[in-house]
Amino acid sequence: xxxxxxxxxxxxxxxxxxxxxxxxxxxxxxxxxxxxxxxxxxxxxxxxxxxxxxxxxxxxxxxxxxxxxxxxxxxxxxxxxxxxxxxxxxxxxxxxxxxxxxxxxxxxxxxxxxxxxxxxxxxxxxxxxxxxxxxxxxxxxxxxxxxxxxxxxxxxxxxxxxxxxxxxxxxxxxxxxxxxxxxxxxxxxxxxxxxxxxxxx
Amino acid sequence: xxxxxxxxxxxxxxxxxxxxxxxxxxxxxxxxxxxxxxxxxxxxxxxxxxxxxxxxxxxxxxxxxxxxxxxxxxxxxxxxxxxxxxxxxxxxxxxxxxxxxxxxxxxxxxxxxxxxxxxxxxxxxxxxxxxxxxxxxxxxxxxxxxxxxxxxxxxxxxxxxxxxxxxxxxxxxxxxxxxxxxxxxxxxxxxxxxxxxxxxxxxxxxxxxxxxxxxxxxxxxxxxxxxxxxxxxxxxxxxxxxxxxxxxxxxxxxxxxxxxxxxxxxxxxxxxxxxxxxxxxxxxxxxxxxxxxxxxxxxxxxxxxxxxxxxxxxxxxxxx
Ligand SMILES: Cc1cc2nc3c(=O)[nH]c(=O)nc-3n(C[C@H](O)[C@H](O)[C@H](O)COP(=O)(O)OP(=O)(O)OC[C@H]3O[C@@H](n4cnc5c(N)ncnc54)[C@H](O)[C@@H]3O)c2cc1C
Numbered sequence: 001x002x003x004x005x006x007x008x009x010x011x012x013x014x015x016x017x018x019x020x021x022x023x024x025x026x027x028x029x030x031x032x033x034x035x036x037x038x039x040x041x042x043x044x045x046x047x048x049x050x051x052x053x054x055x056x057x058x059x060x061x062x063x064x065x066x067x068x069x070x071x072x073x074x075x076x077x078x079x080x081x082x083x084x085x086x087x088x089x090x091x092x093x094x095x096x097x098x099x100x101x102x103x104x105x106x107x108x109x110x111x112x113x114x115x116x117x118x119x120x121x122x123x124x125x126x127x128x129x130x131x132x133x134x135x136x137x138x139x140x141x142x143x144x145x146x147x148x149x150x151x152x153x154x155x156x157x158x159x160x161x162x163x164x165x166x167x168x169x170x171x172x173x174x175x176x177x178x179x180x181x182x183x184x185x186x187x188x189x190x191x192x193x194x195x196x197x198x199x200x201x
Numbered sequence: 202x203x204x205x206x207x208x209x210x211x212x213x214x215x216x217x218x219x220x221x222x223x224x225x226x227x228x229x230x231x232x233x234x235x236x237x238x239x240x241x242x243x244x245x246x247x248x249x250x251x252x253x254x255x256x257x258x259x260x261x262x263x264x265x266x267x268x269x270x271x272x273x274x275x276x277x278x279x280x281x282x283x284x285x286x287x288x289x290x291x292x293x294x295x296x297x298x299x300x301x302x303x304x305x306x307x308x309x310x311x312x313x314x315x316x317x318x319x320x321x322x323x324x325x326x327x328x329x330x331x332x333x334x335x336x337x338x339x340x341x342x343x344x345x346x347x348x349x350x351x352x353x354x355x356x357x358x359x360x361x362x363x364x365x366x367x368x369x370x371x372x373x374x375x376x377x378x379x380x381x382x383x384x385x386x387x388x389x390x391x392x393x394x395x396x397x398x399x400x401x402x403x404x405x406x407x408x409x410x411x412x413x414x415x416x417x418x419x420x421x422x423x424x425x426x427x428x429x430x431x432x433x434x435x436x437x438x439x440x441x442x443x444x445x446x447x448x449x450x451x452x453x454x455x456x457x458x459x460x461x462x463x464x465x466x467x468x469x470x471x472x473x474x475x476x477x478x479x480x481x482x483x484x485x486x487x488x489x490x491x492x493x494x495x496x497x498x499x500x501x502x503x504x505x506x507x508x509x510x511x512x513x514x515x516x517x518x519x520x521x
Contacts, residue, residue: 049306071299074450076333076340078315079294083271083303092382093271095300098444108386112445113296114210114398116390118268122383129300132451133444164312168328168341173476179483179493184502187514190482193498195518198480200459201402201426 001033002135003066003102010065011035015058017042017051023153030148031140037151042158048080053161055081056088065124066107071096071131082129092126098133203229204287205255206278207240207247208269208297214244216399217293219253219360224353225291226254226363228321232289239281239372241274242266251367253360259285259372269297270383275304277374282309282348294352295398302352312344316454318354318477335450335473354477355398356456397446400429403457403478405448407433409464409486409504413441418508419463425515431455433465449474464504467492484508 004010014029016022017040026037040054059067067089069082079095086093098117099110105124110117112131128134140148182190194201205225208218222238229236237257240247242265247258259281266274278301282290290305292298294316306313314321317329318339326343329351333340344350397403404423410416416430423430430446437447448455450473460478465471467483467490475481476495483496484507493499500507 048303049312052303052307074335076331077450077454079299080303080306080313080315083300084307086271087275087304087307090272093300093304094383095271096296113269113388114215114445115396116388116445118388119386120383121386126382162310162346164306164310164346165314165342165344168326168343170333170338170340173332173336173339176495177497179496179499181499181501184500184507185510187500187507187510188517190498190500190511191514191518194459194480194482198459198497200480201515201518 001138003100004033006102013038013064015040015055017046017054017158019044026153027148028140030151030153031144032138033144035151037153039153039155040158041155047163047165048078049084049164050158050161052081052084052088054158055085057159058156059089063125067091067125067127069127069129071129079129082127086127089127092122093129094120094122094126095129097128097130100128100134202234202285202287203232203236203289203291204278204282204285205236205238206290206292206298206301207238207244207250207258208293208295209240209242209244212243212245214240214247214250215293215295216360217295217298217355220355220358221291221293221353222250222253222255223361224320224351224358225289227358227361228289228291228323228351231321231323236291237285237287239278241277248367248369251365252362254363254365255367256365257285257367258369260369261372261374263373263376265376265381268383268385269300270381271297271300271304272382273376273380274301275308276376276380277372278305279308280374281372288348290348290350292350292352294354298352302350306350309348309350310346311348311350312346313350313352314342314344315352316354317342317351318357318456320358321351332454332477335469336476337469354454354456356401356458356479391443391445395423395427395429397429397431397448397453397455400455400457402426402428402459403431403455404428404461404463405431405433405465405475406436406463406504407465408435408439410436410441415505416442418505418512422461422508422512422515425512425519426459428459428461429457433471462492462496463508465492466490467495484511
C-alpha cells in the first residue's frame with residue numbers, strides 16, 4: 001500500500017491459502033486498502049510446498065511486479081514459502097528484507113545478514129520476504145471496513161500437489177532441571193559454576 | 202552421496218558451514234556413503250574441508266558468487282547435486298541458508314527440514330527434529346521425497362576435525378549474467394563484533410537497562426568472555442541497540458552454549474529464540490520473572506550492581 005501510494009498508481013491483491021475462517025483477516029487487508037483478494041480454499045495444516053504451489057499457480061502469468069511474503073510463520077519458523085514461491089515463478093528473491101525504496105523500475109532493498117545489513121538492487125519483477133521494519137502496520141477505519149465489504153474476494157479451489165514432507169509426531173521439550181539460585185554478592189560462585197559445573201566458560 | 206553447501210563471507214568459510222560439513226559427514230557415514238561439498242565464489246583454502254571429513258569439493262571460483270543471490274546459487278547447487286548423484290543436501294539454517302533451502306527444494310523436487318536441531322534418524326525413513334511453537338514443542342519431521350534437504354540450526358553439532366584430505370575439482374555451472382539479477386550496493390557491518398548467529402557465548406540485556414548509555418557493562422562482559430551481545434525486542438524497538446541484535450520469535454533464533462540474560466523478563470516470544478541455549482543465566486530484580494523457569498542459574502538482583510561484580514569475577518577467572 002505504501003508503494004502504491006508513493007507511485008500514485010497500481011493495485012494491490014492479497015492472497016491467502018487456507019480455510020474460510022481466514023476471510024476475517026483477508027477483509028482486514030481489504031479494509032486497510034488492498035484492491036482485491038483471493039483465497040485458495042485449503043485446510044489449515046498444510047506444508048510450505050503446498051502453500052507456495054497454490055500461490056504460484058494463481059500468480060503465474062498475471063504480471064505482478066512485486067510479490068511480498070512474510071519471512072516465516074511464527075508457529076513453524078520454516079522461512080520456506082517465500083523462497084519456494086520465488087523458485088516456482090523463477091523470480092529474483094530477497095529474504096529477510098527490512099526496507100524497500102523504488103527507483104523507477106528498480107527496487108533498493110535492505111536485507112538483514114549476520115552482524116549487519118546489505119543494500120541490494122533488483123529490477124522488477126521480484127519477490128520479497130519481509131520482516132519487521134518493512135512498513136508501518138495500518139489499523140482499519142470505519143470507511144475502510146465499509147468499502148472492504150464491496151471489494152472482490154475470489155475463492156479458488158486448491159490444486160493437487162505432491163507431498164514433500166510431513167510431521168511424524170510432536171513431543172514435549174525435555175524438562176528443565178530447577179534453576180540454581182546464586183546470591184547477588186556471590187559472583188565468584190557463579191563464575192566457578194559456569195567454569196567447573198556447566199563447563200561453558 | 203551427501204552434498205554440503207559451503208557459505209562464506211569475505212572469502213572465509215563461515216563457522217556455520219563447518220557445522221554443516223561435520224553434520225553432512227556424520228550423516229553420510231550413517232548412510233554408508235561419503236560427503237562432498239560445493240563452494241561458490243572466491244574462498245580461501247577450500248581444501249581444508251578435507252580435515253572435517255569432506256572427500257571432494259566442487260569449487261566454482263566465479264566472482265559473481267562472492268555476494269549471496271539465492272537464484273543463481275540454487276541453480277549451481279542443484280547442478281552440483283545432480284552431477285555427483287547426491288540424494289541429500291545439507292546446509293546451515295543461517296540467513297543465506299534460509300533463502301537458499303526452499304529454492305533448492307523446488308528445483309530438486311526435494312523435501313526439506315528447515316532448521317533441524319538433531320541428527321537425521323535414518324533407521325525408519327528420514328526424520329529429524331525441529332523446535333516449533335515458540336520452543337513449546339519439538340516436531341519430528343519426515344521427508345518423503347527421494348532427494349532430501351536438511352538445513353541445520355546453529356550449534357546443533359560441534360564442529361569436528363577428523364583429519365583427512367579432499368580433492369578440489371573445478372566446477373563450472375552453466376549460468377548467464379541474467380541469472381545474477383541482484384546487485385549489492387553496500388554492506389553495513391557492525392565492526393569488531395562476534396556475529397551473534399555464530400557465537401558460542403552471548404550476553405543479552407533488556408529494557409530494564411533504561412538506555413543505551415548503560416550498555417557499557419554488557420559490552421565489557423561480552424569482551425571479557427569473547428561473547429556476542431544481544432537484546433530483547435523491546436530494546437531494539439526503541440533503537441537502543443541495532444535490530445539484528447534482537448533475539449526471539451521475531452528476531453534471531455540462537456542456541457549458544459551460554460546465554461546470559463540481564464534484566465529481561467523472559468516473555469514467551471523472547472524465549473522462543475533462546476530457550477535451546479545449553480546454559481542460561483538470568484539476572485533479574487523480580488524473583489517471579491518468567492525467565493527463571495527457563496534458567497539454569499539465577500541471580501536476583503539489580504543489573505547495575507550485579508553485572509559489574511560479575512565482570513570482576515570473570516576477569517579473575519581469565520587472569521587464571
Ligand atoms: C508477536 C510478538 C512477537 C514478539 N517477538 C519478540 C522477540 O522476538 N523477542 C523479544 O525479546 N520480544 C518479543 N516480543 C515482545 C515480548 O513479548 C516482550 O514484550 C519483550 O521481550 C520484553 O522485553 P524485556 O524483557 O526487555 O522488557 P520487560 O518486559 O520490560 O522486562 C524487563 C525485566 O527486567 C527486570 N528488571 C527491571 N529492573 C531491573 C534491574 N535494575 N535489574 C535487573 N532486572 C531488572 C524486570 O523485573 C523485568 O523482568 C514479541 C511480542 C509479540 C506480541
